[in-house]
Amino acid sequence: MPSADRRLEPRRKPHQVRAELTRKRILTAAAHVFAEHGYAAGTTNRIAERARVSIGSLYQYFPNKEAILAELLIQHIDPGTWTGADDLDLSPGTLETTVRALIRDAIDNHSDDPRLLRVMIEEASVSQELLDTIERHGKLRTAQVRDVVVRHPDSRVADPELAAEIILFTVEMNTHKFMAAPQAAPVEAFENELVAMVTRYLRGDR
Template identity: 75%
Template sequence: MPSAKRSVEPRRKPRQVRAELTRDRILTAAAHVFAEHGYAAGTTNRIAERARVSIGSLYQYFPNKDAILAELVIRHIDRGVWPQADRLDLSPGTLEQVVRALVRDAIDNHRDDPQLLQIMLQEAQFSGEVLDTIARHGEQRIAQLRNLLARHPDVGVADLDTAAELIVFTVELNTHRVMASSPTAAVEKFETELVGMVTRYLRGPAYPGPAIGHVHE
């Protein structure tokens, strides 16, 4: 694990387009280098070489690779919005489809690079900016889901604030774990089971469900 004493705050925030492009190139190169070589061997020299910048230029933006990884975590979190939420069908009988859309959105946001995701989970240090980003994203996601649950006629839980918080963190934490290391078949099973669990919880205790011992024709 990286030393907790090392700075993970970026050194320079670009103000010009050219500087922003250089910073983006460094981050893109780092993502590839970490995924290909692992975090220990993903040195700043390798990142600079992949980004086609001098090591001095890299250090103008980031003091070390821990700061680079912290910025990659921030970008990963900020990309994880749920744009389809406002377009979902909230008519009676659609609760399972709504929950599946939530779970699938979380899965899709973590599909691209499981190796990099695993490195983020194992190696990233939580700078103040990372923690602020996580908190802001969590608040936005919870508020978005809470608003949706309040409008769906099939939701039977009484405490929507607690329900939204529980669901967001259950989906996010378990999706991170599964997507970092599981094959496709396991991900599909995970989606099915998680959707079923969350749907049953949201319907509440008053939902009758199928009769015990019922045999399908």
């Protein structure tokens, strides 16, 4: 894993409601600017103008646009747990439905703005907070997938922990790539192919 870049550390962590609202406004504005203009043209001046704050105010919170993009990626990753994992029907014959719920959740988490997603994937630098977020997210989501793999009666994998890591990597990497790129195929076709692949793997089909 790459080392953290200290230049990306935010300058100010808000403790008051007004300051937190300003920080959120800057991040929202940055998301729009990066999506509309791209990373190279997404300057801090443009972000400040879009957020309706002075450039000096922006620099009170973030030292540069690299730190802003790193924070946007952290926010993208942080809520990415498997929504509804505790409410799944794990009775016999439901493995494909269970896998589809996992993949549909991953797709939904990456469907907001493909242009911004592409900028985050291609341009974001690595902060310590981002590294910590990736590690925390990976452990939590792997544990969720492993729990389903262990409990589902149709699963035939020999090593649930390893299987959970393989499934999570496969689903997230392919979803990131597909949702961030101009799509030659419908999302439904992508979903169906990924569901079929993961389901066959869990069933032990040869």
